[in-house]
Amino acid sequence: MTKKTTIYDIAKKLNITAATVSRALNNNPRISKNTRELVLATAAKMNYKQNRLALALKSGKSKNVGVVVPYINRNFFSSVIRGIEDELYPKGYHVIISQTHEDQGRELKILQNLLNAQVDGILLSTSYTSQEKEKLDTVLKKSTPFIFFDRKPDIPDISSVTIDDYQGGYDATKHLIDQGCTKIAHLHVSNGLELYKNRLQGYKNAILDSGLEFKPEYVIPLKSDIEAGMEAAKALMKLPEPPDAIFSSTDNGLLGAVKYLQDLSIKIPEDFCVVGFSNEPFTQFMNPSISSVDQSPVEMGRMAAKVFLEQMDNDQSIKIHKKVVLPIKLVVRKSSSRKS
Numbered sequence: 029m030t031k032k033t034t035i036y037d038i039a040k041k042l043n044i045t046a047a048t049v050s051r052a053l054n055n056n057p058r059i060s061k062n063t064r065e066l067v068l069a070t071a072a073k074m075n076y077k078q079n080r081l082a083l084a085l086k087s088g089k090s091k092n093v094g095v096v097v098p099y100i101n102r103n104f105f106s107s108v109i110r111g112i113e114d115e116l117y118p119k120g121y122h123v124i125i126s127q128t129h130e131d132q133g134r135e136l137k138i139l140q141n142l143l144n145a146q147v148d149g150i151l152l153s154t155s156y157t158s159q160e161k162e163k164l165d166t167v168l169k170k171s172t173p174f175i176f177f178d179r180k181p182d183i184p185d186i187s188s189v190t191i192d193d194y195q196g197g198y199d200a201t202k203h204l205i206d207q208g209c210t211k212i213a214h215l216h217v218s219n220g221l222e223l224y225k226n227r228l229q230g231y232k233n234a235i236l237d238s239g240l241e242f243k244p245e246y247v248i249p250l251k252s253d254i255e256a257g258m259e260a261a262k263a264l265m266k267l268p269e270p271p272d273a274i275f276s277s278t279d280n281g282l283l284g285a286v287k288y289l290q291d292l293s294i295k296i297p298e299d300f301c302v303v304g305f306s307n308e309p310f311t312q313f314m315n316p317s318i319s320s321v322d323q324s325p326v327e328m329g330r331m332a333a334k335v336f337l338e339q340m341d342n343d344q345s346i347k348i349h350k351k352v353v354l355p356i357k358l359v360v361r362k363s364s365s366r367k368s
Contacts, residue, residue, distance in 0.1 A: 096152045109125060150174050193224075282303075
């Protein structure tokens with residue numbers, strides 16, 4: 029077995045002290061630029077590998093950050109992770125990614141494992157079933173910084189980065205009204221998460237502010253999948269007075285609804301307008317292309333990472349809590365464009 033190179037080997041090679049080598053490797057300002065460059069070059073030639081665990085124990089920082097999402101294979105969450113990595117990797121942090129599969133028990137175990145691994149912080153988008161706040165509270169009371177992004181429970185004193193879901197729902201519905209639609213339905217993900225409640229409230233207020241009648245039967249519970257969207261559209265079109273437009277809280281649900289409407293030979297947008305939420309990549313390639321509310325996931329990831337870094341730079345005995353709400357953008361495409 030090849031013997032690992034130590035700082036003592038480098039010190040002997042350069043005829044300097046091990047303490048000087050250690051300071052140079054850790055970019056100590058007391059070490060001159062020439063000495064630091066010589067030590068780094070020699071360390072590279074001798075294939076020296078720093079012991080990250082030892083460094084973590086010495087500094088009190090692991091330089092590891094946990095990122096917990098419901099699913100990694102969703103475009104939105106993978107884009108958020110990209111933003112987080114773009115911000116953290118240049119600062120020397122490594123990201124540990126875990127997925128909960130919408131399971132609260134799994135989520136709590138993941139959080140506890142990350143804390144046991146002494147990560148410097150956890151960036152979390154909660155699961156659908158994360159309703160037992162007492163259990164989550166116990167984990168959140170640890171000194172490790174937590175930042176919620178996108179999905180967050182109603183827990184005070186924890187930093188979060190979200191988008192303006194209410195405004196997204198309002199703007200999408202108002203856009204449909206401006207196109208001449210008067211009977212607008214809403215596909216609502218009714219899983220208790222705050223963000224979907226806010227989208228529903230935005231939809232409802234846009235209806236009422238425009239002088240239209242809010243009809244509860246036009247609000248259809250939805251799971252975020254294609255089959256549920258088809259069933260929702262089927263139920264809507266069987267109403268005595270079917271709608272002439274749909275605002276969906278998810279693009280995936282709207283995809284099923286559009287498929288059902290097209291099977292009925294309903295022309296979009298001539299006979300029926302639709303707007304989704306998330307601006308998934310597939311929306312721009314559909315026929316017709318689908319209008320949708322963009323969530324800026326990469327920017328959300330970067331901002332969540334910035335909030336974490338700010339907390340790390342802050343005196344750890346003084347907790348800071350930031351509530352960042354990013355603006356939304358309605359991307360208008362053919363599915364809702366009746367007027368030029």
